[in-house]
Ligand SMILES: Cc1cc2nc3c(=O)[nH]c(=O)nc-3n(C[C@H](O)[C@H](O)[C@H](O)COP(=O)(O)O)c2cc1C
Ligand code: SF4
Ligand code: SF4
Ligand code: FES
């Protein structure tokens with residue numbers, strides 16, 4: 018087992034309740050849940066790999082492919098929708114040449130949607146990595162993306 | 167309890183010194199909204215200013231005071247002067263503000279929005295007299311934006327944990343009695359009387375009982391719970407202690423969305439402080455009451471806001487609702503009696519216990535006591551977080567507090583994806599649980615989305631149905647298949663391919679889903695469609711009969727054009743067009759190639775704001791096909 022996943026596992030008890038928190042920690046560390054991580058978790062919690070896939074695929078948060086270097090999340094909550102969030106997403110899909118949920122070929126950006134970042138008063142909102150940008154426009158977004166390698 | 171009393175006395179002294187500040191204090195609104203608006207950059211500018219000009223000042227990060235549209239908000243309080251609040255602060259105004267206060271000894275009145283003193287001050291209005299604030303009654307939000315959410319002493323100094331101390335001196339049954347008398351109803355959506363659930367749980371057999379704080383805040387477009395936790399975490403935690411004591415729970419869990427990292431951080435800090443102060447653990451404050459709290463992050467599923475799904479998710483399973491009974495209050499987490507309460511319900515409890523039930527019933531009206539927080543967003547002039555008495559008419563919320571709509575009011579959605587869309591004729595409806603239900607909507611958790619003439623009602627209905635369809639857990643056929651059918655029909659209509667029969671099908675499907683769904687998600691999912699069909703039927707018919715979208719939102723039904731007579735050839739639109747659809751030499755009317763246009767609206771927006779070109783680009787709704 019690779020070192021980091023062992024350290025993650027050892028922080029949790031071996032109860033089924035810990036499955037989701039473990040998956041969350043693994044994703045925080047690696048950015049996604051690899052087949053190997055699932056194997057490790059399965060042994061540790063004594064839960065079948067199938068069950069782990071069943072549970073993790075139920076939740077929107079978990080991803081199973083390697084993410085891009087930067088994550089771009091467009092908010093499509095209601096407040097952002099009525100203020101043009103969907104147009105921002107369409108623009109990005111076109112500009113980056115990927116669909117929502119995919120990663121650009123050069124692995125620079127991963128594009129995702131999110132159901133509300135809680136900054137609805139400043140909609141539309143886009144999150145790039147950890148930073149949230151408010152009152153976004155197509156043009157500001159295009160400019161902003163240039164700052165990322 | 168004596169130990170805490172000592173700490174409180176110390177905290178009060180510290181607070182008095184803090185309020186009668188001998189050193190200037192600079193407050194930075196650093197909740198999520200403030201940060202998104204750039205508060206952290208200002209924070210480092212402030213620190214640089216302090217260092218470079220060698221002045222003494224304390225910098226405090228506070229939470230959300232409510233008018234989020236004014237973010238970034240910076241307040242300055244000089245010794246002996248009232249606290250002055252500045253809105254939409256830029257790096258440049260910040261320098262002027264700091265110079266005015268620290269070098270000239272006066273406020274920078276031109277950029278100030280309000281002050282917190284009692285008298286008039288340099289022509290600046292009182293903050294609480296601002297039209298957005300004046301009609302509000304702030305009980306749950308009383309500390310938000312005023313105290314430092316990372317300092318338990320500040321919470322103690324403003325009578326924090328007094329409610330808990332009162333509760334611990336009563337019997338659990340008496341605590342339930344107070345909550346009953348106060349008439350508190352659950353703020354998470356359904357408005358179920360809190361004391362009733364509690365009584366069931368209290369009387370349920372079982373050694374181990376759980377209290378869960380529902381901070382999943384699944385309504386997309388609502389942030390009341392996030393704001394409260396970020397701005398006053400101890401209020402929610404104190405509420406958890408009171409609830410746990412009343413129902414006899416020794417373990418507590420906060421189930422919170424992973425999309426709220428700052429709120430999670432603030433809770434962790436607050437919980438560590440509680441431990442240090444003997445407010446968690448065994449024999450809390452010398453009583454026989456023991457309690458501890460764990461945080462569980464949600465994993466992004468709307469249905470997990472539902473009680474049984476939430477419990478499943480905590481147990482590490484797929485978050486699918488179960489049929490009830492048994493109710494969680496009797497058999498919940500790991501089969502133990504469990505109470506799930508919303509963040510705001512819990513945040514209200516310390517106030518009720520501290521001031522008494524009678525005080526609380528002064529607010530609101532019979533059957534709908536107290537206040538409710540709302541996140542007021544969408545096409546409103548003053549979006550933000552507000553708190554009003556239950557029973558306040560929609561008109562007062564939208565026009566007096568929210569400052570009205572940017573263009574012409576069209577609709578307001580209450581209750582998020584489970585709620586309804588109400589038209590102008592309902593503006594005088596009082597906002598209480600029963601009134602909203604009587605017109606086909608719900609109170610929900612407090613999301614209010616205002617729409618104007620630029621919002622297409624059919625598009626909004628499709629948006630909500632698409633959301634619930636994607637979030638349906640798939641367990642019941644009516645919910646899983648029915649919502650998909652509804653989305654397909656709505657999609658057809660927005661493409662101008664609908665028929666009048668589709669409207670009938672939508673209604674029938676809606677009624678079927680409502681009756682056949684197991685959980686609240688399915689039971690309420692059709693509400694946005696059913697209400698819009700009722701109150702905005704004409705807009706559906708226009709899409710169907712005339713292939714016309716009057717809000718110019720449905721892309722298949724509109725076309726962008728340049729009006730040659732008006733276009734001055736300023737080229738602003740050429741620069742913003744992402745597909746190169748607009749061409750033309752400078753100073754000559756431009757061409758717009760409709761085959762390249764993706765209808766992103768960028769040219770329209772930029773042209774409208776350009777004084778010279780004004781209105782040269784128009785959106786035409788498609789001509790009637792015959
Ligand atoms: C699909 C669905 C989503 C829900 N989402 C939330 C939520 O995000 N937050 C919340 O407090 N309650 C939510 N509820 C309501 C809860 O199930 C529950 O009734 C509430 O947390 C009880 O707390 P209260 O009595 O204090 O209101 C949701 C219900 C359903 C059916
Ligand atoms: S109504 Fe929908 S979300 Fe609720 S249990 Fe049934 S399928 Fe799942
Ligand atoms: S709507 Fe967008 S794509 Fe179409 S012409 Fe205008 S800027 Fe270009
Ligand atoms: S709807 Fe986008 S931040 Fe809430």
Ligand code: FES
Pocket residue numbers: 195196197198199200229230231232233234235237239550551
């Ligand atoms: S986040 Fe600061 S006022 Fe709302």
